[in-house]
Amino acid sequence: MIRAPDGSPLFASVHQGVGMSDAEVVIPEGYEYQRIVEMMNKNAAAFLFYYLTTVCTMDEAFVRKLVENTTDADAVAEIDDCDWDVDTLTLVTPQEREVDAQADDLMEQPWMIELDK
Numbered sequence: 001m002i003r004a005p006d007g008s009p010l011f012a013s014v015h016q017g018v019g020m021s022d023a024e025v026v027i028p029e030g031y032e033y034q035r036i037v038e039m040m041n042k043n044a045a046a047f048l049f050y051y052l053t054t055v056c057t058m059d060e061a062f063v064r065k066l067v068e069n070t071t072d073a074d075a076v077a078e079i080d081d082c083d084w085d086v087d088t089l090t091l092v093t094p095q096e097r098e099v100d101a102q103a104d105d106l107m108e109q110p111w112m113i114e115l116d117k
Helices: 031-042 044-055 060-070 073-077 094-107
Strands: 013-016 023-026 083-085 090-092
Touching: 031 044, 031 090, 044 060, 044 073, 044 083, 044 090, 060 073
Parallel strands: none
Antiparallel strands: 013 023, 083 090
16 A cells, blocks of 8 residues: 555545546645655656555566556656655656756756846
């Protein structure tokens, strides 16, 4: 079970109308719960892989097979390209790194003016 940093369950309840349909989840109120769900929404396969192998210390080969068989193939292909911080449960995707690099390039342009200086 996925847990918040304080050890409480992340999901208060999970509902699915019929098999293979979207699931609706209820999470407790609080920043830490919302943040974990935000990390999951970035790439569910990568989040589950890293969470289960680092936090839950499950076997890497087993978890990789699990996410390969239960999540989106494109998300699975991106797992090794993501960065994971186990201390903060933070997942950084290649797309985020690209956006950050573009923002850095923009800020370095000679015509860019920083208004807070």
